[in-house]
Amino acid sequence: MAYDPSNIFAKILRGEIPAIKVYESAQTLTFMDIMPRADGHVLVIPKAASRNLLDADPAILGAMMADVQKVARAVKAAFAAEGVMLVQYNETAAGQTVFHLHMHIIPRFADVALRPHGGAMAKPEALGEHAAKIRKALAELPEV
Numbered sequence: 001m002a003y004d005p006s007n008i009f010a011k012i013l014r015g016e017i018p019a020i021k022v023y024e025s026a027q028t029l030t031f032m033d034i035m036p037r038a039d040g041h042v043l044v045i046p047k048a049a050s051r052n053l054l055d056a057d058p059a060i061l062g063a064m065m066a067d068v069q070k071v072a073r074a075v076k077a078a079f080a081a082e083g084v085m086l087v088q089y090n091e092t093a094a095g096q097t098v099f100h101l102h103m104h105i106i107p108r109f110a111d112v113a114l115r116p117h118g119g120a121m122a123k124p125e126a127l128g129e130h131a132a133k134i135r136k137a138l139a140e141l142p143e144v
């Protein structure tokens with residue numbers, strides 16, 4: 001299926017709707033998921049248009065994964081998480097609901113269950129606090 005530029009993440013990239021931004025590079029934008037499955041749940045999206053992983057330019061995927069690694073390390077540090085989960089859905093049958101490629105980054109603790117996918121909206125103030133913690137961790141991130 002073709003890429004539809006009216007999707008909500010394309011609107012965020014064009015500045016047509018707001019997002020709580022965490023990190024931006026030449027190739028990607030990272031912002032808070034508004035229905036977080038755990039505190040600190042962010043989404044990394046490429047600036048280039050693709051519906052999902054399956055139609056993405058491999059060079060864009062490579063650049064995106066470098067930023068995913070950076071943000072995942074910062075999320076883990078910011079929340080003192082025991083682990084970090086990456087999730088990426090391709091097409092409706094697999095659970096995709098927004099059709100612009102995105103990687104979920106979710107901090108995890110062994111004994112804390114995730115909230116449901118597409119569950120409750122978080123309060124903007126809470127998302128703002130979480131974003132600030134991740135931005136601080138990014139600024140302090142040691143080299144790999």
Ligand code: AMP
Binds near residue numbers: 019043089096
């Ligand atoms: P999926 O396509 O299934 O990977 O899910 C899309 C994700 O985007 C869900 O986790 C939603 O909570 C999240 N989401 C939807 N709209 C927005 C938005 N305007 N800003 C931030 N996150 C969003």
